Amino acid sequence: MRTALVRLFLIGSVCVALLALARYHYRCGREETSAPLILTRSLGASQAVGKSLYVISRAEWGAREPVVDGSVEGRYDPETNAGGWFIYDEPLDEALNTIVIHHSALPLSDGPREIQGQHMRRKGYADMGYHFVIDAAGRIYEGRPLAARGAHTGGHNTGTVGVVLLGNFERQMPTDPQIESLKSLCRFLVDRYAITHLAGHRDFQPEVTVCPGLNLAQLLPGLAREVGLIFGTGGYVGMPESP
Numbered sequence: 124m125r126t127a128l129v130r131l132f133l134i135g136s137v138c139v140a141l142l143a144l145a146r147y148h149y150r151c152g153r154e155e156t157s158a159p160l161i162l163t164r165s166l167g168a169s170q171a172v173g174k175s176l177y178v179i180s181r182a183e184w185g186a187r188e189p190v191v192d193g194s195v196e197g198r199y200d201p202e203t204n205a206g207g208w209f210i211y212d213e214p215l216d217e218a219l220n221t222i223v224i225h226h227s228a229l230p231l232s233d234g235p236r237e238i239q240g241q242h243m244r245r246k247g248y249a250d251m252g253y254h255f256v257i258d259a260a261g262r263i264y265e266g267r268p269l270a271a272r273g274a275h276t277g278g279h280n281t282g283t284v285g286v287v288l289l290g291n292f293e294r295q296m297p298t299d300p301q302i303e304s305l306k307s308l309c310r311f312l313v314d315r316y317a318i319t320h321l322a323g324h325r326d327f328q329p330e331v332t333v334c335p336g337l338n339l340a341q342l343l344p345g346l347a348r349e350v351g352l353i354f355g356t357g358g359y360v361g362m363p364e365s366p
């Protein structure tokens with residue numbers, strides 16, 4: 124009888140141990156898929172806004188520092204260089220109104236470093252023109268600091284956030300992780316800033332470009348609705364008049 128009780132106790136202990144092990148594995152597995160997204164410090168957003176977002180920082184992907192003596196994008200001057208490198212005077216939640224979506228139209232292997240190199244060397248920009256880059260795996264990279272006006276949509280850079288997805292969406296489809304990350308990024312920006320609109324590059328410059336490519340462009344009205352934004356260029360304000 125006593126031996127039977129000891130056996131029962133031993134079997135019971137083994138079962139408890141196995142259950143604990145199984146729960147540990149389950150938890151670990153769950154944590155991998157639902158790991159809390161981490162805010163990047165360089166977004167100035169370490170004070171969480173409820174939802175967080177993991178963005179690969181400039182330091183992590185090896186960005187060059189901005190160079191403000193570029194041939195095209197020198198320092199901002201309202202008279203002589205209205206399109207120059209400009210840091211917003213007002214708080215960002217007052218400065219930003221529209222998210223503009225682009226495609227890179229480059230091979231998928233060309234990431235943020237190649238884009239920054241092209242923009243700085245060939246175009247003479249002070250830095251990468253976009254604020255964010257999303258690769259085919261859905262990874263989000265920090266581009267030009269959000270506090271600096273972008274250089275991505277001719278004549279419509281003031282107050283717009285430039286987001287580029289790697290790929291050529293005239294020929295290919297954006298991947299599901301890319302679209303999911305784009306939505307997460309938009310939601311993050313909507314939560315934090317007074318952004319009201321989302322548009323594709325070609326909505327601002329239909330004569331000039333097909334960017335972000337038909338296969339992505341046709342998803343944007345639905346995507347805008349889903350993240351609580353109005354689709355189109357109607358929210359663009361531009362440079363405030365000088366007093």
Ligand SMILES: [Zn+2]
Pocket residue numbers: 224225226275324332334335
């Ligand atoms: Zn574009």
